[in-house]
Amino acid sequence: MWPNHERVIPQAFAGSGTSVVAARAHSVEPSGNGYLYGYEVDTVDRTGQRATVLTYVDTGGAHDQNSAIVTDPASGEPVSVWAYPNDPGLPVLPQVTYRDAVAELLAGIGMPVTDPVLSVAAYRPGKRAVVRVDAPERVLFLKIVRPHRVAPIVETHEQFVAAGLPVPRVLSSRGDGLLVLERIRGVPAGSRITEIADDPRFVASLAALTGRIATVPMTQQARADAMDHADWHRRTLVAALPQDAAEVDELYDAIGRRSVGWGAATKQVVHGDLHLEQVFVDEDEPWRISGLLDIDTAGWGFPVRDVGAVVAHLVVTGLWHRSRGDAERGAAAERLADAVARDWGARNPGEADRIGPAIGAQLLAHAGGQATTGSENGIRTARQLLAATRAALAEAAPTVPSDGVFRPRSAPQA
Numbered sequence: 001m002w003p004n005h006e007r008v009i010p011q012a013f014a015g016s017g018t019s020v021v022a023a024r025a026h027s028v029e030p031s032g033n034g035y036l037y038g039y040e041v042d043t044v045d046r047t048g049q050r051a052t053v054l055t056y057v058d059t060g061g062a063h064d065q066n067s068a069i070v071t072d073p074a075s076g077e078p079v080s081v082w083a084y085p086n087d088p089g090l091p092v093l094p095q096v097t098y099r100d101a102v103a104e105l106l107a108g109i110g111m112p113v114t115d116p117v118l119s120v121a122a123y124r125p126g127k128r129a130v131v132r133v134d135a136p137e138r139v140l141f142l143k144i145v146r147p148h149r150v151a152p153i154v155e156t157h158e159q160f161v162a163a164g165l166p167v168p169r170v171l172s173s174r175g176d177g178l179l180v181l182e183r184i185r186g187v188p189a190g191s192r193i194t195e196i197a198d199d200p201r202f203v204a205s206l207a208a209l210t211g212r213i214a215t216v217p218m219t220q221q222a223r224a225d226a227m228d229h230a231d232w233h234r235r236t237l238v239a240a241l242p243q244d245a246a247e248v249d250e251l252y253d254a255i256g257r258r259s260v261g262w263g264a265a266t267k268q269v270v271h272g273d274l275h276l277e278q279v280f281v282d283e284d285e286p287w288r289i290s291g292l293l294d295i296d297t298a299g300w301g302f303p304v305r306d307v308g309a310v311v312a313h314l315v316v317t318g319l320w321h322r323s324r325g326d327a328e329r330g331a332a333a334e335r336l337a338d339a340v341a342r343d344w345g346a347r348n349p350g351e352a353d354r355i356g357p358a359i360g361a362q363l364l365a366h367a368g369g370q371a372t373t374g375s376e377n378g379i380r381t382a383r384q385l386l387a388a389t390r391a392a393l394a395e396a397a398p399t400v401p402s403d404g405v406f407r408p409r410s411a412p413q414a
Contacts, residue, residue: 002028002372003057004074005039012055012068012081018043023055028372029125030232032060036125041083054084056125064088089126090144092177096131102142106133109172109180113137128296141168143179145296150175153296156218160298163216165209166280166291184291186280190317193276197332201287203343206279209289210306213298214268222272222301225309226365227259227358233365240371241382251364251389255357258393262302266351272297274306275313304351307344308358311337315359315388316366319381359392 002025010020026038037057044050063069063080067088072079085093095101099116106113113135121141122130131142145153150173160167172180189196196202226233234252238245271278273294280291318333341359345352363385371382 002074003037003059003072003079005037005057008057008070008072008079008081009039009041009055011070013041013043018045021050025372025374026054027125027369028236030060030229031058031126032062034059034061036060036062038125055081056083056087057081058088058126062088062126064091084123084125085129087125087129089146090129090177091147092174093129093144096129096142096144096178102131102133105178106140106180111138111140111171111180113140122294139183140171141181141183143181145177145179147175147177149296150177150179152220153179156295156298159216159218160213160292160295163212165212165216166289167295168291168293184280184293186282186290187286188277189279189281189286189289190276192281192286193317193329193336194332195286196281197336197339199287200339202281202289203336203339205287205289206310206340207343207347209279209292210270210274210303213271214303216269216298218269218299220299222270222299223297225272225301225305225361227255227305227361229365230255230361233361233368237364237368237371237382240368240374241379244383244386247386248364251360251386251393254393255360255364258353258357259361262354266302267300268303269298270301270303270306271295272299272301272306274309276310276317277313302354302358304344304348304354304358307340307355308360308362311341311355311359311392312362312366314340315363316381316385319384323377323381356393360389363389363392 005023009023013020021042021044023039023041026040028035028037039055039057041053041055042050043053058080059077061080063082066086067080067082069078069080071077082088085097087093095105097118099118102116102118103113113133114137115135117134119132120129121132122128129144131144133140133142154170154173157167157170161169166184168181168184170179171182230252234248237248241248278293279289280293282288282290314333314337318330318337321333322330341355344355367382367385370378370385
């Protein structure tokens with residue numbers, strides 16, 4: 001149940017000299033024994049200055065000196081409220097959001113820069129943030145994680161580099177949660193979607209990349225994914241779309257039935273959160289993969305789940321482009337999703353029936369993220385993703401044509 005933010009958030013801002021004008025639901029995800037609810041909060045200060053502040057209400061108990069503890073009238077329970085960048089899970093984050101502080105930090109570790117320009121490349125509250133630093137001397141990425149995650153992440157990068165994978169090197173790290181990463185070559189694969197959508201060399205490169213990841217000598221388990229957290233995602237989606245609860249339950253039940261027999265023998269080292277924004281490609285030959293990011297999640301897992309994550313992200317990307325009137329990129333993302341899924345089936349005929357549940361679990365997780373915003377567009381997108389899940393589960397296992405050349409149904413025929 002979402003907190004009563006109309007009362008909770010103004011209470012948290014009380015006494016700060018800033019008044020809350022409005023708040024819009026932004027995101028929700030697990031946090032300890034509760035949930036982390038994100039809001040875009042419109043504020044005005046004593047001088048009339050207006051701003052929009054990314055604010056979080058945490059029912060899972062995480063807080064620090066920058067958090068306000070207030071009582072949620074909807075539940076009668078205390079909740080923690082904090083605003084970006086004062087993330088209690090990422091204590092070093094505030095330090096890397098100011099130019100002077102970043103310049104001082106980098107000078108202290110022997111990488112001085114002048115006039116740095118900062119931009120947030122990624123942010124997952126309580127988990128990680130990535131800040132890009134553009135300066136005349138160099139381009140760096142500051143990755144901020146929970147302090148206890150620093151050493152394992154450094155080790156993972158060293159293992160991937162030793163195995164010949166194109167991941168960024170860790171140039172420096174600190175025990176307070178900071179890692180300094182080099183810039184990798186190329187551009188995000190998603191930015192070249194129309195060029196790679198119908199190029200079988202990219203699909204082959206992606207398959208080769210997952211094969212190389214499998215050779216990394218790791219022993220830990222991959223981060224839990226949408227299938228592992230299916231119960232949480234189901235509850236979240238049912239709460240956001242109560243009128244579609246029967247369909248949501250039916251889809252999750254089907255995924256559970258079809259995945260219950262997966263054995264540990266089919267596991268290998270996987271990325272754990274693979275999608276096209278994590279994959280970089282050569283600017284001149286975009287079918288050629290030149291880099292791989294965010295390997296914090298890597299470890300032993302089911303390889304089909306990496307493929308399912310890629311395909312589901314492409315489906316969501318296609319919907320995103322279409323919602324903005326870009327039918328060309330939308331169709332390209334959908335064709336590539338189809339090609340990747342069918343390539344997996346052709347390469348793994350004995351496990352081809354697993355691709356539907358793997359894609360479906362990821363699609364439903366995306367649907368929950370869209371529906372919980374409560375916006376008209378979010379609800380519409382969530383229902384489109386329910387339809388996509390039905391299609392993924394109904395899709396028959398792909399077969400290889402008699403000529404031995406496998407082609408996705410939507411790819412141009414030679």
